[in-house]
Amino acid sequence: MSKKSRRWDGEPETEKDRKFFDLREFGYKGWIDEDSNKAACPFCHQMDCSRQGFAGKCT
Ligand SMILES: [Zn+2]
Numbered sequence: 001m002s003k004k005s006r007r008w009d010g011e012p013e014t015e016k017d018r019k020f021f022d023l024r025e026f027g028y029k030g031w032i033d034e035d036s037n038k039a040a041c042p043f044c045h046q047m048d049c050s051r052q053g054f055a056g057k058c059t
Contacts, residue, residue, distance in 0.1 A: 005013050006021045019036035029050055033039035041049035044058040051058045
């Protein structure tokens with residue numbers, strides 16, 4: 001493998017890791033579920049909520 005891992009631990013990326021990092025590199029800042037799919041905000045249940053994690057407010 002020649003592609004550098006984007007994981008914090010340097011281990012090879014799994015399919016889920018690849019999807020997760022691809023979303024982030026495309027500029028997606030919303031929620032991502034455990035399968036690395038775009039997910040609705042768990043607080044307001046909107047897909048386009050830009051709340052960052054558990055801190056902050058829904059927009
Ligand atoms: Zn929200």
